[in-house]
Amino acid sequence: MGEVKLISEFYVRPQAEVNKSNQKYYLVPSELNLLLLSYLKCGYLYKKPQDFNTVLYFEKLKLSLSMALVHFYPLGGQLVTETYEHDHSSRIFVDFSKGRGVKVIHAIAPDLRLDDIISPNNDIPMVVRSFFSFNDQLINYDGHIQPLALFQVTELKDGVFLGISINHCLVDGTSAVHFLSTWSKFFMSSSSLPPSISHVPIIRPSFLNNIQTNNKLPYIKPSEFVIRTTPNNGIRERIFHFSNNTIAMLKCKANSQASHYQHKISSLQAISAFIWRSISRARNLHSNNLTSCTMITDLRPRFTPPLSRHCFGCFLNEAAVTVNITDLLSNNLGWAASLLHEKVIRLDDKVARHVFCKSPELEISCNASSGPNPVIVVGSPRLDLYGCEYGLGRPLGVIIGADNDDGEITISSSSKLDGSMDVQVSLASYAMNALLLDQEFMSFTSYIKSTL
Structure with a gap:
């Protein structure tokens, strides 16, 4: 092409x-x-x-x-x-x-x-x-x-x-x-x-x-120490759209199913849990296998007092959960979302400062650092990706340059600026095929918007 x-x-x-x-x-x-x-x-x-x-x-x-x-x-x-x-x-x-x-x-x-x-x-x-x-x-x-x-x-x-x-x-x-x-x-x-x-x-x-x-x-x-991984050319990438109504529905569902966290599970945590469960079904793993979900989280608001969002640099840390496939899929969305919520709220001032003071631990790839059969959630709908014009009007679309890691998903706001989100998913070919046939997943999402 x-x-x-x-x-x-x-x-x-x-x-x-x-x-x-x-x-x-x-x-x-x-x-x-x-x-x-x-x-x-x-x-x-x-x-x-x-x-x-x-x-x-x-x-x-x-x-x-x-x-x-x-x-x-x-x-x-x-x-x-x-x-x-x-x-x-x-x-x-x-x-x-x-x-x-x-x-x-x-x-x-x-x-x-x-x-x-x-x-x-x-x-x-x-x-x-x-x-x-x-x-x-x-x-x-x-x-x-x-x-x-x-x-x-x-x-x-x-x-x-x-x-x-x-x-x-x-x-x-x-x-x-x-x-x-x-x-x-x-x-x-x-x-x-x-x-x-x-x-x-x-x-x-x-x-x-x-x-x-x-x-x-x-x-x-x-x-x-410098190690270079071989790009995985068997990875497919696709963008899915979640409307603001769908996001609100998933958030409400997650909170109602996790009553002890009612109204505290965020939209991002609910969406992440939903996609984690969907990808795990699509991978068709053995019931005894483990799977992990890692949310890459901004530490700026975790400090006391919070750091300004205009602090230049890389202020990221992982909030990671590893569970048995059977537990993930036999329990409901609220159960999975509450696990992610618990990990995120533990990222407090003490943890944030420790991240910047501990000895370096080099990561070779997202998958290598994030556990078995991983889903890695990066990005945020709060970032204004569509505010950059450069004399050409608002962007028609945004594409993240993924690292060809199986299970990496990038969440961003959509061009509609109405609270909806775009989710770029990187998956092995067989898993992407299965995801596209997953009735529950496809009932909550659509492909990238044809209005682009």
């Missing part, structure tokens, strides 16, 4: 010098844990205007990006390792003086149309992976030699795809959206000078400046 051709590339650095850019930005344990995982990837699909001017568009893209990087300057740096022979250890930090900046790529796929990418009732096509720089070959450790942020603009016959790849050690979804929305605001401004922004990113909360003892890795050479 359609060939993607690279046309040009350039690098962008902050428009103005940043006073703090001469300081070392050390990665803390929670960020070091992600060194072997892939970059965070998100793609926006837009309708291409008939008067689209490529030269003018990239000039404005470059100018607005340079403005945004003044505030989000870590993205323009490069990873550097300090080694300590005396105790065979190392520290990794962002050096803002090294590297060429953020990489922007211009590509074309003149034979591809919007309908080829977001056609209802079809899997996300494999060609979408080529809309992201380096696709799934780039791991966060590669930030030593590759840019920490890469953006690929691919022109389709009737659309534009903006593929975003950012080093996951530096950002989580909250920070990424904060950056992208700021960049969008600068792009939409008619001024050649950066407009003021209402929420300046907090590059490092004060308590993280004091974490120095536990941010060492017990290695001095990459060969001692």
